[in-house]
Amino acid sequence: MIVGSGLACALLVGCFLVLVFLRIPVAFALGLSTIPLVLLELRLTPFIVLDRMFQSYNSFILLAVPFFLLAANLMNSGKVTDRLIELARVMTGWMPGGLGHVNVAVSMLFAGISGSSTADAAGCGKILIPAMQKEGYDTKFAVAITACSSVMGVIIPPSILMIVWGGVMQVSVGALFLGGAIPGLMIGLSLMATVYGFAKVRGYPISGKPTFAEFWAACKGASLALLTPIFVIGSIVGGFVTPTESAIIAAGYSLILGMFVYRTVRLPDLGHILYDTARFAAISLFAIGTASAFGWLLSFYNAPRLIVGTMTALDLGPFGTALIIAALFLIFGLFIDAIPTIIILGTVLMPVAQTAGIDPIAFAIIGIVALAFGLVTPPYGLCLLISAAIGGLNVVQVIGDVAIILLPMLLILLLIAAFPEIALWLPQTLMPGSFR
Numbered sequence: 001m002i003v004g005s006g007l008a009c010a011l012l013v014g015c016f017l018v019l020v021f022l023r024i025p026v027a028f029a030l031g032l033s034t035i036p037l038v039l040l041e042l043r044l045t046p047f048i049v050l051d052r053m054f055q056s057y058n059s060f061i062l063l064a065v066p067f068f069l070l071a072a073n074l075m076n077s078g079k080v081t082d083r084l085i086e087l088a089r090v091m092t093g094w095m096p097g098g099l100g101h102v103n104v105a106v107s108m109l110f111a112g113i114s115g116s117s118t119a120d121a122a123g124c125g126k127i128l129i130p131a132m133q134k135e136g137y138d139t140k141f142a143v144a145i146t147a148c149s150s151v152m153g154v155i156i157p158p159s160i161l162m163i164v165w166g167g168v169m170q171v172s173v174g175a176l177f178l179g180g181a182i183p184g185l186m187i188g189l190s191l192m193a194t195v196y197g198f199a200k201v202r203g204y205p206i207s208g209k210p211t212f213a214e215f216w217a218a219c220k221g222a223s224l225a226l227l228t229p230i231f232v233i234g235s236i237v238g239g240f241v242t243p244t245e246s247a248i249i250a251a252g253y254s255l256i257l258g259m260f261v262y263r264t265v266r267l268p269d270l271g272h273i274l275y276d277t278a279r280f281a282a283i284s285l286f287a288i289g290t291a292s293a294f295g296w297l298l299s300f301y302n303a304p305r306l307i308v309g310t311m312t313a314l315d316l317g318p319f320g321t322a323l324i325i326a327a328l329f330l331i332f333g334l335f336i337d338a339i340p341t342i343i344i345l346g347t348v349l350m351p352v353a354q355t356a357g358i359d360p361i362a363f364a365i366i367g368i369v370a371l372a373f374g375l376v377t378p379p380y381g382l383c384l385l386i387s388a389a390i391g392g393l394n395v396v397q398v399i400g401d402v403a404i405i406l407l408p409m410l411l412i413l414l415l416i417a418a419f420p421e422i423a424l425w426l427p428q429t430l431m432p433g434s435f436r
Contacts, residue, residue, distance in 0.1 A: 002041070003037065003041045005301040005302050005306070008037055008041070008297070008300075009298065009303050011033075011040075015032070015036055016030060016294070019032055019033060020336075026336050026337050026340060027283065027290050027291075027337075027340065030287070030291050030293070030340055030344075031290035034049055034293055034297055037297060044297075044300075049293045049296075049297075050293075052292055052293045052296045053292060053293050054289075055292070056288050056289050056291075056292035056293075057285065057289055060242070060244055061166065061173070061242070061243055061244055062164070062167055063244045064163045065163060065284055065285065067244070067251045068115040068116065068160050068251075069119070069277045070254075070277040071113070071114065071115075071250040071251040071253075072114035072115065072123075073276055074254035074255055074258050075110075075114060075123075075225065076122070076123040077269055079262065079264040080113070080254075080257065080258070080262070081110065081123045081124060081127065082127065083218075083221045083222040084106050084110055084113075084222055085102065085106045085124070086218045086221060086222070087106075087109065088101075088102045088103075088105035088109060089102045089218070090215045090218045090219075092192070093207030093208065093210070094207065094209040095192075095196065095199075095206060096206055097198060097199025097206075098204075098206040098207030098208070099204075099207055100137070100195035100198065100199065103128050103132070103142075103145050104188055104191045104192050105188075107150055107152050108152055108185075110124060110153065111152045111154075111156035111159075112156055112228070113226075113254075115154070115158040115159050116153050117151050117153035117154045117375050117383050118150075118153075118375075118383060120149075120153040121383040121387050122390075124146065124149075124150070125147075125150075125386065125390045125391075126390055128142070128146060129142045129143060129387065129391050136205065137204055138401075139393060141198060143387045143390070143401075144387075144398050144402045144404075145191070145401075145405060146387040146390075147376045147381075147383045147384040147386075147388070148191060148402060148406060149191055150387070151372040151375050151383060151409075152184050152187060154338070154368060154371075155180050155184040155187060155368060155369055155372050156184030156188075157177030157178070157180050157181060157184075157229065157233050158229065158232045158233060158246070158247075158250070159176070159177065160284075161342065162176040162177060162180060162368060163243050164288065164342055164343075165342050165346065165364050165367070166243065168343055169347070169350060169364065172361075172431065173236065174233075174243075174427075174431055175431050176361065176365070176427075177236060178233075178237065178426040178430055178431060179362070179424065180365055180368065180423070181426055182422055183416055186415075187369075187412050191408075193408065194404070194405050194408055224261060227253075228253060231249055231253060232246045235249065284339055287340045288340075288343060291340035291343035294343075294344055295343050295344045295347050295348070298348065299347070304348045307352060308351045311324070311352045311356070312352075312355055316356070317356065318356050318358055321352060321353065322358055322366055322418075325352070325353060325358075325367065325417075326367075326370045326413055328345060329370035329371050330373060332374070333370060333373060333377065333380070334377050334379065335379065337382075338368075338371040341371055341374075346367055349363075349367075358420065359420060359424060361434075362416070362420035365423040366416055369416060373406065373409065373413070376406065378395055378399065384398070384402065
């Protein structure tokens with residue numbers, strides 16, 4: 001039989017929602033939800049769906065994903081996180097709520113190295129949450145600030161989500177990296193302001209004022225690790241390497257630091273590091289394949305064209321459309337991992353943004369920032385789950401503090417939607433050739 005557009009979209013989305021409700025992992029739910037439609041539709045065969053999955057994998061740029069994950073795992077295993085925490089302590093620990101500021105600052109530093117929010121939450125949380133508990137901080141606050149600050153891992157460049165977005169949407173990854181820098185910094189500053197407010201209300205202590213010798217020692221200890229974002233971002237922006245090649249450089253540099261400079265990664269450790277990297281990369285890449293098949297079927301039945309027509313008829317203008325886009329990404333981020341959402345929702349909304357006159361870079365940053373917040377909002381909230389597990393709490397116990405901390409972060413998202421120049425200024429200045 002020939003299936004109509006309305007019935008096809010209802011079947012796809014309905015099957016997917018049922019499978020997610022049954023707690024089937026999202027990557028599998030996306031793939032399984034395509035089966036009823038393939039069986040009913042005469043124009044489709046299973047081989048077409050498999051071909052769409054293969055084509056999504058057949059992308060050189062996606063090789064950057066496992067290499068950035070490898071770099072993050074090597075940095076965590078190589079005790080580089082400890083050096084970044086010490087640097088963050090001497091930079092921000094002297095303020096009221098010292099360890100809270102350290103938590104935010106080290107997330108900003110680690111984000112410039114790893115490109116992964118979950119690696120940030122796990123690596124920094126294991127050290128800082130127990131340290132904050134020991135210093136008398138409320139465990140709920142320690143878990144909430146760790147989870148919320150970790151979202152900068154996918155906003156401050158380099159970012160795995162930006163690499164996936166660039167590969168799927170054919171947008172310059174270097175321009176996306178630059179576009180995320182200022183919004184990431186603004187989110188970091190808003191988090192520090194929130195920590196200051198908590199510290200004043202709850203009487204949280206300072207970590208002590210560092211001496212110049214301590215400051216110099218911390219800078220020297222972390223300096224080699226902090227060269228990583230310079231190598232990665234500088235080489236891409238300068239046009240010397242591709243994003244995939246820069247990821248290989250980051251992984252190789254992290255390996256050299258861990259094994260030969262700091263000597264904290266031993267040869268027997270490499271097996272476990274490589275296994276963890278392969279496991280997480282396989283999960284991410286499998287989700288890309290199934291999401292690509294799901295998204296292609298939506299396109300096959302003209303769902304994007306219907307959405308563009310509806311949004312165009314509403315005539316909301318750039319700001320109104322940007323708000324709708326941000327809201328949709330926030331809602332999807334509550335339930336679905338960011339990578340499948342980029343492939344499914346991002347490709348559908350891209351024509352909507354173009355029709356409204358929203359620049360592709362600004363559209364990407366709005367989507368990525370909104371999806372990053374989904375990492376700390378239940379029921380998905382992967383970074384929140386990791387942080388809560390480290391703190392020994394249930395997610396429900398910390399949701400109140402998370403909501404308070406998220407409010408100024410949502411304000412930053414609103415500002416980006418209202419003033420896209422926040423995201424566009426750096427790429428327009430340093431990479432004007434990336435704008436068509």
